[in-house]
Amino acid sequence: MKPGWIPVMVVCGLLACVPSYGETDLAVLPRRASVRLTIYNSADLTLVRETRFLTLKKGANRLRFSWEGTLIDPTSLDLRPGGRKGGTGVASLSFPPRVNHQAVWNVRSAAGGRTPVEISYLTSGLSWRALYLVVLDPGEKRMALREFLRVANMSGEDYENAQVRVIVGRINLIDRIVELARRAHPYGRPGGTFQEAVMRPETARAAKMEGAKGRLMMADKVLSARPKEIRKEGVSEYFLYSIEGEETILSGCSGLLPGFRADDVPVVNLYRYERERYGDNVMRFLEFRNDARHGLGKTPIPGGVLNVYRKTGDTGRLSHEGRCRFGYVPVDEKAVLGLGPAADVIVRPKLTACRTGGYLFDRHGNISGWDETREYRIRVKNTRRVAVRVEIRRNFGAPSWDLKRTGKGVTYEKIDVDTVQFTLELPPRTEKTFGYVLILHHGKRAG
Amino acid sequence: MAWMPRVFIPLVIFGALAVPAGATVKLVALPDRGKTVVRLDRPGPALIETERDLALQKGQNEVVFSWKGMRIEPDSIFLRLCRNTVNAVLTGAGSREGEAALTWRIYSKKAGFVTARITYLLRGIDRRVSYRAVIRKGEGRADLEGYVVVRNFSGRDMENATLALGEGRTFRQGIRHGETLRLLFLERKGIPVEKRWVFDAGIRPWVVKDPGTGKGIPFGYRFRNTAASGLGAFVLPPGKVRVFQEDGHGGTVFAGEDRVEKVPVGEPFDISIGNSRDVVVTQRKMRDKRINVRRNRKNRIVLYDTDEVITAAVRNFRDRPARLTMIEHIPGQWDMAECSMTYRRTDAHTLEFEIELPAKGVRKLRLHYHRRNVR
Numbered sequence: 001m002k003p004g005w006i007p008v009m010v011v012c013g014l015l016a017c018v019p020s021y022g023e024t025d026l027a028v029l030p031r032r033a034s035v036r037l038t039i040y041n042s043a044d045l046t047l048v049r050e051t052r053f054l055t056l057k058k059g060a061n062r063l064r065f066s067w068e069g070t071l072i073d074p075t076s077l078d079l080r081p082g083g084r085k086g087g088t089g090v091a092s093l094s095f096p097p098r099v100n101h102q103a104v105w106n107v108r109s110a111a112g113g114r115t116p117v118e119i120s121y122l123t124s125g126l127s128w129r130a131l132y133l134v135v136l137d138p139g140e141k142r143m144a145l146r147e148f149l150r151v152a153n154m155s156g157e158d159y160e161n162a163q164v165r166v167i168v169g170r171i172n173l174i175d176r177i178v179e180l181a182r183r184a185h186p187y188g189r190p191g192g193t194f195q196e197a198v199m200r201p202e203t204a205r206a207a208k209m210e211g212a213k214g215r216l217m218m219a220d221k222v223l224s225a226r227p228k229e230i231r232k233e234g235v236s237e238y239f240l241y242s243i244e245g246e247e248t249i250l251s252g253c254s255g256l257l258p259g260f261r262a263d264d265v266p267v268v269n270l271y272r273y274e275r276e277r278y279g280d281n282v283m284r285f286l287e288f289r290n291d292a293r294h295g296l297g298k299t300p301i302p303g304g305v306l307n308v309y310r311k312t313g314d315t316g317r318l319s320h321e322g323r324c325r326f327g328y329v330p331v332d333e334k335a336v337l338g339l340g341p342a343a344d345v346i347v348r349p350k351l352t353a354c355r356t357g358g359y360l361f362d363r364h365g366n367i368s369g370w371d372e373t374r375e376y377r378i379r380v381k382n383t384r385r386v387a388v389r390v391e392i393r394r395n396f397g398a399p400s401w402d403l404k405r406t407g408k409g410v411t412y413e414k415i416d417v418d419t420v421q422f423t424l425e426l427p428p429r430t431e432k433t434f435g436y437v438l439i440l441h442h443g444k445r446a447g
Numbered sequence: 448m449a450w451m452p453r454v455f456i457p458l459v460i461f462g463a464l465a466v467p468a469g470a471t472v473k474l475v476a477l478p479d480r481g482k483t484v485v486r487l488d489r490p491g492p493a494l495i496e497t498e499r500d501l502a503l504q505k506g507q508n509e510v511v512f513s514w515k516g517m518r519i520e521p522d523s524i525f526l527r528l529c530r531n532t533v534n535a536v537l538t539g540a541g542s543r544e545g546e547a548a549l550t551w552r553i554y555s556k557k558a559g560f561v562t563a564r565i566t567y568l569l570r571g572i573d574r575r576v577s578y579r580a581v582i583r584k585g586e587g588r589a590d591l592e593g594y595v596v597v598r599n600f601s602g603r604d605m606e607n608a609t610l611a612l613g614e615g616r617t618f619r620q621g622i623r624h625g626e627t628l629r630l631l632f633l634e635r636k637g638i639p640v641e642k643r644w645v646f647d648a649g650i651r652p653w654v655v656k657d658p659g660t661g662k663g664i665p666f667g668y669r670f671r672n673t674a675a676s677g678l679g680a681f682v683l684p685p686g687k688v689r690v691f692q693e694d695g696h697g698g699t700v701f702a703g704e705d706r707v708e709k710v711p712v713g714e715p716f717d718i719s720i721g722n723s724r725d726v727v728v729t730q731r732k733m734r735d736k737r738i739n740v741r742r743n744r745k746n747r748i749v750l751y752d753t754d755e756v757i758t759a760a761v762r763n764f765r766d767r768p769a770r771l772t773m774i775e776h777i778p779g780q781w782d783m784a785e786c787s788m789t790y791r792r793t794d795a796h797t798l799e800f801e802i803e804l805p806a807k808g809v810r811k812l813r814l815h816y817h818r819r820n821v822r
Contacts, residue, residue: 234765414733
């Protein structure tokens with residue numbers, strides 16, 4: 001399929017001139033006048049909206065649309081005549097028998113003539129994802145954050161000079177678009193199961209994909225020119241990113257577009273310990289807030305993959321600190337990015353004493369309640385050259401307890417019924433030890 | 448029709464053909480198809496009513512109806528004589544075992560024309576419904592379109608057919624075997640809608656140890672099938688709803704889809720289209736104690752009450768207010784000791800809170816309750 005001629009072929013004919021279901025229509029292949037792609041990342045889904053100019057006859061017209069070799073969902077096909085409001089209307093949409101990937105709109109035109117029509121449909125195969133690059137300063141108190149959008153097209157269709165928009169948000173889908181696209185009959189058959197109706201992917205499309213390999217999308221154009229502006233705006237519960245100008249997105253290709261950039265974002269070097277979740281590891285995190293104080297906060301940050309580097313000093317060289325996948329961060333919300341286990345911050349809890357007491361007995365002499373006392377000492381060591389915050393969570397596994405701290409400079413908060421969190425700020429290359437006495441109440445003592 | 452592997456011979460009239468011994472052939476006629484009504488208003492097979500003008504001879508006539516290759520339910524076929532000016536009488540019917548054909552015997556006192564209406568149930572043709580809603584920019588109104596999708600895989604071309612979809616909605620539209628047809632049956636502009644966020648603690652994950660792992664709060668729109676909403680004329684049939692949202696630049700974005708069940712007149716219906724991650728609920732259980740414990744002679748606990756506290760922080764990160772419907776469940780017998788917000792008890796075990804969230808605001812809920820007589 002030639003780029004720009006699409007799989008999507010519009011044929012216009014005069015109904016009056018042909019038999020009711022004849023295939024002898026006058027074929028006109030109008031090019032797309034414009035095309036807009038709205039690409040989603042929470043599902044394999046893209047809304048394509050294109051404008052074409054058709055020459056309609058007065059009266060009934062039949063417009064044939066075909067999409068062989070693509071991943072278009074035929075149940076989403078929609079045609080809206082533009083220009084002559086009220087003069088042109090769609091009477092019906094037919095998926096004729098014995099042909100695949102073809103639909104015929106029956107359109108009535110009051111006046112005839114050249115008419116713009118807007119055709120929209122959902123397709124599978126186009127995707128976008130956010131990539132992030134973080135460079136920490138040597139003191140790890142500030143970071144530079146850069147966003148990139150990677151757009152990939154495996155839809156089987158080339159989109160030339162397309163306006164590209166991406167959606168940040170999670171939508172409900174009842175059916176996967178790719179499965180709807182592969183049905184032998186657009187809406188299935190009465191009584192047929194869905195699986196029976198699914199066709200195998202066409203070899204033609206696979207061959208086309210193969211042929212497209214090696215072609216560059218728009219990456220060379222983008223990287224050599226001024227970075228494109230991305231306009232971000234909220235639409236209901238979603239965020240819409242509109243990329244400036246037009247892009248040519250060839251099937252089988254992908255491209256990278258630069259997104260936002262924030263150069264001086266305050267960041268907290270955070271380490272967490274929680275045996276029930278992480279085992280004996282101390283996990284490293286970076287924490288910042290998506291707000292104006294941090295040079296961000298204009299829009300939510302879509303989830304994506306983040307690579308963290310650190311400047312190693314005056315040489316300007318970088319070291320790779322870790323990589324993580326994170327979720328959507330609303331405006332004003334805290335972002336906590338997990339970078340995996342760390343060996344340079346050590347947390348060693350030690351049970352130093354354990355005893356029971358306060359026994360209660362029932363009238364048969366059986367134990368009906370008691371207290372269990374556990375004494376812990378926790379050694380926390382920061383072997384790094386930078387200051388860190390350490391959060392230590394302790395789960396008690398019982399709802400009735402009392403806790404006494406021993407040692408100063410350590411605070412804790414109750415997280416839930418049986419969990420507390422100790423928080424420490426550790427200067428570079430320091431060690432702190434603190435303790436606590438936990439009294440667990442069992443049986444009647446728990447009441 | 449030549450392409451079809453089997454031939455539907457609509458109606459053939461014989462005069463006493465090859466039946467009672469001694470009978471003679473009076474007439475062989477192949478009448479044109481008349482009006483056909485395809486009734487698709489109920490689930491299951493479609494009801495077909497087709498009319499034929501029969502030229503009857505005086506005396507005994509036979510009318511043969513065959514349906515090879517079609518998915519007709521044989522027991523459902525019957526024939527009625529309409530516009531019967533010759534006083535013809537249906538005297539019987541019969542078929543041969545294993546043959547997709549039925550022969551009616553009609554006695555006519557004189558030669559003339561009658562109109563026969565043949566009715567039968569046909570499988571392989573049905574209809575589905577889908578909707579397309581466009582939410583307008585302010586999210587207070589929507590445009591709603593309803594489409595009926597007719598799928599004909601019955602083995603029969605329906606030419607000059609009237610498709611009756613119930614509630615008085617009919618389309619004069621032929622449909623061939625193997626064809627799928629989509630028709631607009633409902634179009635309303637500016638329907639009032641109400642945006643809703645719903646957090647159901649019984650459905651949504653609120654992980655005590657890691658409350659940040661929720662996948663967002665489901666949101667959607669409430670429509671009403673009422674005259675005040677521009678609807679209310681008929682029961683809305685079930686189907687998939689695709690919702691689009693105006694983007695403020697003359698276009699739309701796809702906002703999500705849901706399935707609605709049958710909506711009676713006067714009833715509301717909710718369409719949930721996605722999850723909002725800008726409204727966040729962080730819910731934790733802060734107390735869970737057994738109180739008033741009763742034990743048996745073996746010191747086993749046989750009955751107790753609980754003392755439970757649940758806290759929830761509801762944050763709205765949006766720059767516009769939101770109204771969250773929060774649903775909490777408390778099993779068994781219970782009484783509320785203290786609750787920081789008013790609630791509606793929708794059933795014995797369900798509490799519903801309507802929480803008005805200011806833009807960029809937080810509301811905190813604290814439930815202190817006792818479950819009684821837990822065994």
